[in-house]
Amino acid sequence: MREWVIGGAQMGAIQKSDRRETVVVRMIALLDQAAEQGCDLVVYPELALTTFFPRWYMEDQTEVDTWFEREMPNAATRPLFDRACEHGIAISFGYAELTPGGRHFNTSILTNRQGEIVGKYRKIHLPGHVEYDTERDFQHLEKRYFEPGDLGFETFDNENTLMGMCICNDRRWPETWRVMGLQGVELVLLGYNTPAVNAQNSDEGMEKRLYHSELSITSGAYQNATWAVAVAKAGVEDGFPLMGGTVIVDPNGFVVARAKGEGDELIVARCDMDLCQFGKKTIFDFARHRRIEHYGRITSQTGVER
């Protein structure tokens, strides 16, 4: 399938006390809306099933593990998979993954339109910090609760369209987009939970944060000639505001659909995958234009070196 009607299913706040079953009811309501609008694929946010728990400092690993899923689908999410299959809609959403071996990842999955998981991604660029940080206005403990993803930036053939995933902070790193672009990606799916204020700079409010997010997504899409769907969890979670700004971006880097509010909200666009071809064959024909002999630092060094 080369033309997909895609829904970006922005979700409003999920409070700490909300149960997964309640959240899944909201996700299904968005899915039903998407079905009415003829969607073939619906994308939900990062850590879609719970509040953004990395803002809470926890020392008890048993408590931490209550935020994680041990299998997918599981009892709480099975109704979502079933409904998606009934509608013939592929879905992608994020959740905290605890593996049988006891490893913790910030994960997203992608299904086909039959409700079968055809792709999995584990977040590579974990933002934030490991220990309680008194300098911050609020905590962002992803580096404490997750280990960096071990699956790379894979792409997945989903009914003849090449799809890739990344999560939240990954979108700010051009390496994320390029590694998928070098596989010929046509559609990048990503969810995010982005605080509406910078915890380390209260002067950086929502307007600037939205700009930075959209800048990262539109440039990544343009420079790799790929569609991108970027979906927010928004609203105020237990007193902490998250920004919205869900967008669908075309392979020329133009926003074609954008959420208006900060609650549960579906945005929809018809996305022709063949529109990726012009960029991939002209200005971003990598084989003709890239000069890898001058890129060595990108993979040979992690931090700044003079």
Next chain:
Amino acid sequence: MREWVIGGAQMGAIQKSDRRETVVVRMIALLDQAAEQGCDLVVYPELALTTFFPRWYMEDQTEVDTWFEREMPNAATRPLFDRACEHGIAISFGYAELTPGGRHFNTSILTNRQGEIVGKYRKIHLPGHVEYDTERDFQHLEKRYFEPGDLGFETFDNENTLMGMCICNDRRWPETWRVMGLQGVELVLLGYNTPAVNAQNSDEGMEKRLYHSELSITSGAYQNATWAVAVAKAGVEDGFPLMGGTVIVDPNGFVVARAKGEGDELIVARCDMDLCQFGKKTIFDFARHRRIEHYGRITSQTGVER
């Protein structure tokens, strides 16, 4: 010096018949304006001394070589260097370079405030094509007349500020910015000659082209927490329109100055290099956040591979 008053010296059209001496007079006029406004550094466009000659198909190498400079400074440009030195203004501009060994590059140089060349860059990402292309609305023969730069993306300490250069199409490639970012660059200088219409897609006019240019520059600046000065040659050269859009961009990716027209025009901004520190120490602290083990494709393959 950590606070630079920087001038972006956009230049209007240069016709095929214009002599370098005439162009240098215009460059000096912009320099004098910059001096009045207290500038410490002035940046001019790519191939600043001549029309954008790669739009012309030539088979006679002797004719091609008339567009190249055999030394820098030379007789035509010496007055510009002298005036810059008098004013105590550092300059950067682009020109076609023919080396003593007969090699051809699309080059830019950077001087200190004493008029001495302290940095040289040779364009790496050459756009366009080698042979006459009947499919295009007009020609873009950079791959015919130049070889790819052999100096990498170096950075240069200019009075305690780390400066780098790139040229035109380089700005669209995130690798350009990242390789300099990995050296800790604080100020990226670049000039461009960008046709106002896509030669391979007449539907892509000036508005979209300006958006793509600014998207590339602002994302590169933001994602590497660096200042950027991007300077156009604009206006209609022998019937072929070039876009303007000269900008100065801060290390948060915000445009702080932008040209209004398509003629010779100076834009000025006061640029505090210490503003780069916040981004470099937080969200784009490469040492803490980059995961080079997942970036392998960026340097191991040139084109798309599944």
